Structures are given as C-alpha cells and as structure tokens.
Amino acid sequence: MAATALDKSVPEILPPALDASSEPPPLFDGVTRLYTYYGCPFAQRVWITRNFKGLQDKIKLVGIDLSNRPAWYAEKVYPTNKVPALEHNGKIIGESLDLIKYLDSNFEGPSLLPDDPAKKQLAEELSAYTDTFTGTVFSAFKGDAVKEVGMCFHYMIFLDSVVIDKFD
Numbered sequence: 286m287a288a289t290a291l292d293k294s295v296p297e298i299l300p301p302a303l304d305a306s307s308e309p310p311p312l313f314d315g316v317t318r319l320y321t322y323y324g325c326p327f328a329q330r331v332w333i334t335r336n337f338k339g340l341q342d343k344i345k346l347v348g349i350d351l352s353n354r355p356a357w358y359a360e361k362v363y364p365t366n367k368v369p370a371l372e373h374n375g376k377i378i379g380e381s382l383d384l385i386k387y388l389d390s391n392f393e394g395p396s397l398l399p400d401d402p403a404k405k406q407l408a409e410e411l412s413a414y415t416d417t418f419t420g421t422v423f424s425a426f427k428g429d430a431v432k433e434v435g436m437c438f439h440y441m442i443f444l445d446s447v448v449i450d451k452f453d
C-alpha cells in the first residue's frame with residue numbers, strides 16, 4: 286500500500302544500520318536516499334518531514350552506524366561524514382534545516398510552511414532558532430552555559446507569545 290501524508294497505519298520497518306563491514310548501497314542509481322542515524326535529532330527532523338509529506342515510498346532510509354562508520358560514507362557519499370544527508374538527482378545534500386526546506390520545495394505532499402508570508406517568516410525564524418536553542422541547552426548539560434540557556438528559554442517564550450498574539 287502506498288504511504289500517504291501523516292499515514293500512521295503502516296509501521297515502517299527500519300533497515301539495519303550499515304557499519305564498517307557493510308557494502309555501500311548502489312550509489313547514484315536514481316534512488317533517493319536519506320542517510321541517517323536513527324538516534325540523531327538532526328536526522329530525525331528530516332525523517333519526520335519525509336513522513337509528514339508522505340514520502341516513505343519515494344525516499345529510502347539508509348541507517349548509518351555512527352560508532353562504527355563505514356569508510357565509504359565519507360569517501361563516496363558525504364565528505365563531512367555526518368548525518369543526515371540526502372542523495373537525490375545525482376547529488377548529495379546535507380544540513381538538516383536546509384534538507385527540510387529542500388524536501389518541502391522539491392517533493393509532493395502537504396507544505397510544511399504556512400502560505401501567509403508573516404506566518405511563514407515566523408515559522409522560518411522559529412525553525413532557524415532551534416539550532417541555537419538546542420546547541421546552548423546541550424552545552425549547559427556540560428555545565429558551561431547556564432546564563433545563555435536562560436536567554437534561550439526567554440527568547441523561545443518571546444517567539445511563542447508573538448505566535449499567540451498575532452495568530453491565535
């Protein structure tokens with residue numbers, strides 16, 4: 286059965302993650318692949334976008350074992366050696382926020398961003414800010430940025446209040 290946007294009725298069977306002993310998939314053969322680590326939040330947000338747009342049949346997941354990464358991944362797929370990366374139309378694209386926009390603009394399925402320009406701008410600001418937010422919160426777990434985390438939460442609350450005031 287073909288997947289449809291937001292269809293949760295067909296559970297996805299995740300392919301086992303490829304490791305240093307695994308052969309690469311047949312690269313650049315026309316198949317669109319999302320290279321991912323299943324536990325990576327950056328990769329997960331692209332994966333969520335793929336599923337939200339109902340692209341489960343169009344974009345194949347390729348799990349990569351980051352703790353025992355195959356050498357071919359950096360050599361032949363994505364030289365930065367990170368996930369996520371998308372193989373599409375003979376090229377590799379990285380960076381999760383760019384990938385979310387890329388999937389939204391280049392594939393079918395419901396649009397992720399609102400049509401209204403003001404809402405769209407705010408949505409883009411929120412999405413761009415998530416990296417600063419999570420980056421700062423994660424460094425605070427290491428104990429070196431407690432003040433900055435406070436600022437991040439304040440800014441998130443501010444953005445939230447803008448959403449409520451303007452659009453509710």
Ligand SMILES: N[C@@H](CCC(=O)N[C@@H](CS)C(=O)NCC(=O)O)C(=O)O
Nearest residue numbers: 325326327366367368369380381382
């Ligand atoms: N800015 C990148 C960050 C991606 C990232 O850091 N991915 C991690 C996994 S969560 C990774 O691949 N780490 C492997 C490494 O740094 O060698 C994005 O948003 O896509």
